[in-house]
Amino acid sequence: MSSLPEPSARHVLIFLFGIIFLQLFFRFHESKQTAFNHNPTDFNSQRTRLHHHPSVPLNLHGLDILDELTAHIIAVEAHRTFAESGLSDIHGTSIKNDTVGAKRIRDQIHCWTQHGSWVRQDEKSDKGALTSWSARKSHGDRRFGVCDTRFMEGLDRALGSPSNNDRHFLGEYDQKNGRWLVREAVKYRWVPDESICGPVAPIPNENTDTTPTTGLGDERSIYQLFDKEMFCEILAGRHLLVAGDTTQYQLYDSILSAVGSVSSCGDELNCRQSHQLCATSNVTFARNDFISVPWALDAIDDNNDYPSGLSIEQPWATTEMLQTYGIVLLNKGLIWKPDDKFLTELVFTMKHLWKFYPNVMILYRATPPVSNCTVLKEQREDETIAGDDGESIVPGLKIQRPLATTPERTRDSIDPARWFRPTLADVQRQNRMAKAIVESAGGIFLDTENMFAMRPDGRVGDGDCSLFCAPGPVDIYADLLFNTLRILPGPVQITELTKVEE
Ligand SMILES: *[C@@H]1O[C@H](CO)[C@@H](O)[C@H](O)[C@H]1NC(C)=O
Ligand SMILES: *[C@@H]1O[C@H](CO)[C@@H](O)[C@H](O)[C@H]1NC(C)=O
Ligand SMILES: *[C@@H]1O[C@H](CO)[C@@H](O)[C@H](O)[C@H]1NC(C)=O
Numbered sequence: 001m002s003s004l005p006e007p008s009a010r011h012v013l014i015f016l017f018g019i020i021f022l023q024l025f026f027r028f029h030e031s032k033q034t035a036f037n038h039n040p041t042d043f044n045s046q047r048t049r050l051h052h053h054p055s056v057p058l059n060l061h062g063l064d065i066l067d068e069l070t071a072h073i074i075a076v077e078a079h080r081t082f083a084e085s086g087l088s089d090i091h092g093t094s095i096k097n098d099t100v101g102a103k104r105i106r107d108q109i110h111c112w113t114q115h116g117s118w119v120r121q122d123e124k125s126d127k128g129a130l131t132s133w134s135a136r137k138s139h140g141d142r143r144f145g146v147c148d149t150r151f152m153e154g155l156d157r158a159l160g161s162p163s164n165n166d167r168h169f170l171g172e173y174d175q176k177n178g179r180w181l182v183r184e185a186v187k188y189r190w191v192p193d194e195s196i197c198g199p200v201a202p203i204p205n206e207n208t209d210t211t212p213t214t215g216l217g218d219e220r221s222i223y224q225l226f227d228k229e230m231f232c233e234i235l236a237g238r239h240l241l242v243a244g245d246t247t248q249y250q251l252y253d254s255i256l257s258a259v260g261s262v263s264s265c266g267d268e269l270n271c272r273q274s275h276q277l278c279a280t281s282n283v284t285f286a287r288n289d290f291i292s293v294p295w296a297l298d299a300i301d302d303n304n305d306y307p308s309g310l311s312i313e314q315p316w317a318t319t320e321m322l323q324t325y326g327i328v329l330l331n332k333g334l335i336w337k338p339d340d341k342f343l344t345e346l347v348f349t350m351k352h353l354w355k356f357y358p359n360v361m362i363l364y365r366a367t368p369p370v371s372n373c374t375v376l377k378e379q380r381e382d383e384t385i386a387g388d389d390g391e392s393i394v395p396g397l398k399i400q401r402p403l404a405t406t407p408e409r410t411r412d413s414i415d416p417a418r419w420f421r422p423t424l425a426d427v428q429r430q431n432r433m434a435k436a437i438v439e440s441a442g443g444i445f446l447d448t449e450n451m452f453a454m455r456p457d458g459r460v461g462d463g464d465c466s467l468f469c470a471p472g473p474v475d476i477y478a479d480l481l482f483n484t485l486r487i488l489p490g491p492v493q494i495t496e497l498t499k500v501e502e
Helices: 006-026 040-050 060-082 099-114 142-159 228-235 246-258 294-300 339-356 374-378 424-440 449-453 473-487
Strands: 116-120 188-192 240-244 282-287 327-330 361-365 444-446 459-461 464-468
Touching: 060 339, 060 424, 099 116, 099 188, 099 444, 099 449, 099 473, 142 459, 188 473, 228 473, 240 246, 246 282, 246 327, 246 464, 246 473, 339 424, 361 424, 361 473, 374 459, 424 444, 424 449, 444 473
Parallel strands: 240 282, 240 327, 327 361, 361 444
Antiparallel strands: 116 188, 459 464
């Protein structure tokens, strides 16, 4: 028998894909909602219960199909909810009804995060110690200082006790050996590739279309080092609200360290007071594991153990907050949820901001892939420093470096015992979902997924590989935030943050 005519074969295929997809989309394992306990030693035991995964393990091809179908569903959902508004408007800026302008800005930021590499910076800076990347210090939460503690203990053992003449101090420049006394993980800075993301030479002929293909193409596209004075100037009196889980709290912690301010809250559950960031700008952090909008909590959930004592949902999307804080920095994702829930909740939250607070700027950062840092910790990455040959000065310990390329995704494990963890493909798929929704709602998506996929190192360890030590890789967010705000035009004044009534 000859094969079916082409169109009907295609229909059958689409139908089958649709069925498979719906199965996957709605029949994810349900599991207890849990979250990080605020006691770091409990992180791992809590987390193992909350990660869950499709009940049908997929191979790489299956994952690709799932990506494609998800992209279609998201596009329809984004269009249905936000129309095309976000493509021409960036909320909280003067970019309104300007599709080309909005795209250029988003492309520029996207380029900085996609095209670049982690570059080791160990030289003593000419301009004095404080301008060097390696010299930065953490002033924040002490729990993120455990790597530094291990580092100093390791250095004491390797170089002799501090009573010797050769005293060594954390974060100082060692003149004799020409190196910064910091962990290796602290020395790497994210440097975008200027040949791709930087200015393009103007084309002399005025008649040709000189529109750059990637980003702005002028001097604004040069990625700049974080500068406190300029950062404060760019904030222009706006206040910053950071909301999310404990990994998001690390951003708050890092931004405060970048301006040299000491956070007074101690842990992420007590940061909801306004903290001074600059003379005229404040910052605050709300721990909300699902970035949920207050009155949406019960409507969405279909099992009764939510909110449980383990997931924390401090209010942040209130009128009072959103009329004060003109810039919100969000992330939703490390607390794993199946795709359908993730999407429903994200759309709900973004719609709330988009509809009622259209002058609030939304910066949403990608979820970093989960990395298992156990082996790196067993090789005691924190306790040593590289010698002239680039290897550890302590025999037996291993120097870790950022990866040069992002890890490959793997097929889903067929071992049900491993289904509680989201795979790289899961994190990637949900980040793509978030990007489409956030941009449609007039926000900016900071696509830092690949950058952090290249950083298995520098993590807290001791059962928690999702958090980074400070100082550490997370500090690049201060750079990225600075550059992002720098190119977003027309800061909205606090008086313009009024709620739009229905
Ligand atoms: C948006 O801009 C187009 C032309 O660029 C104009 O025709 C349209 O009326 C504008 N829409 C609004 C809502 O301002
Ligand atoms: C900013 O924070 C300081 C305390 O750090 C507080 O006194 C001040 O009222 C805050 N400003 C605003 C506008 O919230
Ligand atoms: C991490 O890796 C270690 C060593 O390879 C392994 O024993 C451990 O089970 C892994 N942890 C997770 C959560 O996969």
